Amino acid sequence: MEAILIGFMGSGKTTVGRLLADQLMTQHADLDDMIVDRAGQAITAIFEEHGEGYFRQLEQQTLRGALAQPGVLSTGGGTPTIPANAAILTASPVPVICLAADDATILDRVSHDTSRPLVNDLDTTALLALKHHRAPLYEAAADLVIQTDQLTPNEIVATIQDWLSQPARRTAQG
Numbered sequence: 001m002e003a004i005l006i007g008f009m010g011s012g013k014t015t016v017g018r019l020l021a022d023q024l025m026t027q028h029a030d031l032d033d034m035i036v037d038r039a040g041q042a043i044t045a046i047f048e049e050h051g052e053g054y055f056r057q058l059e060q061q062t063l064r065g066a067l068a069q070p071g072v073l074s075t076g077g078g079t080p081t082i083p084a085n086a087a088i089l090t091a092s093p094v095p096v097i098c099l100a101a102d103d104a105t106i107l108d109r110v111s112h113d114t115s116r117p118l119v120n121d122l123d124t125t126a127l128l129a130l131k132h133h134r135a136p137l138y139e140a141a142a143d144l145v146i147q148t149d150q151l152t153p154n155e156i157v158a159t160i161q162d163w164l165s166q167p168a169r170r171t172a173q174g
């Protein structure tokens with residue numbers, strides 16, 4: 001992998017990951033899509049039939065496999081908040097970029113979509129409590145955090161490309 005995107009549900013990982021891969025002329029992989037392919041079931045169905053614990057097992061196995069592939073990886077919203085996954089990301093030399101957004105922005109982006117089981121199951125207060133609980137976990141796993149509220153997906157991609165091209169960052173990443 002050349003870059004890994006992390007962040008809360010609706011932060012734009014899939015949208016930005018696709019565009020970034022296009023700009024870098026490489027392939028894009030979405031961890032949620034890889035899990036769906038592997039399980040042969042939608043994420044909502046995996047949660048309903050097997051529970052979140054089973055989903056997290058699949059997620060961890062799929063993450064290990066994904067890191068060996070070339071391209072840009074968009075993770076799931078919970079991926080780096082699981083300690084074993086955070087350890088996998090920290091041990092990897094691939095730059096990890098966190099897309100951050102304010103509460104109102106996230107609610108606006110996820111509220112009309114029923115594909116996220118945690119959004120379906122939690123009320124607004126609980127969803128935002130989860131977001132605040134996770135914020136330090138994303139920051140701990142990230143090499144770069146981008147506040148995305150006022151940026152278009154293309155502007156976010158340009159910010160990432162600038163950062164990836166910085167010589168100091170390359171040295172720091174080895």
Ligand SMILES: Nc1ncnc2c1ncn2[C@@H]1O[C@H](COP(=O)(O)OP(=O)(O)OP(=O)(O)O)[C@@H](O)[C@H]1O
Pocket residue numbers: 007008009010011012013014015016032074075076077109110116148151152153156
């Ligand atoms: N910078 C942005 N500006 C405006 N809209 C955005 C931006 N980034 C993403 N969106 C929109 O927000 C919604 C959620 O984006 P996306 O699916 O990429 O998030 P995600 O981080 O992949 O979520 P999940 O963790 O649930 O997979 C989409 O409708 C997308 O078009």
Ligand SMILES: O=C(O)C1=C[C@@H](O)[C@@H](O)[C@H](O)C1
Pocket residue numbers: 008009032043075076077078079115116117118
């Ligand atoms: O935030 C989360 O824990 C999740 C986010 C989605 O991307 C999916 O990975 C799944 O719905 C769990």
Ligand SMILES: [Mg+2]
Pocket residue numbers: 013014015030032074075076
């Ligand atoms: Mg996504």
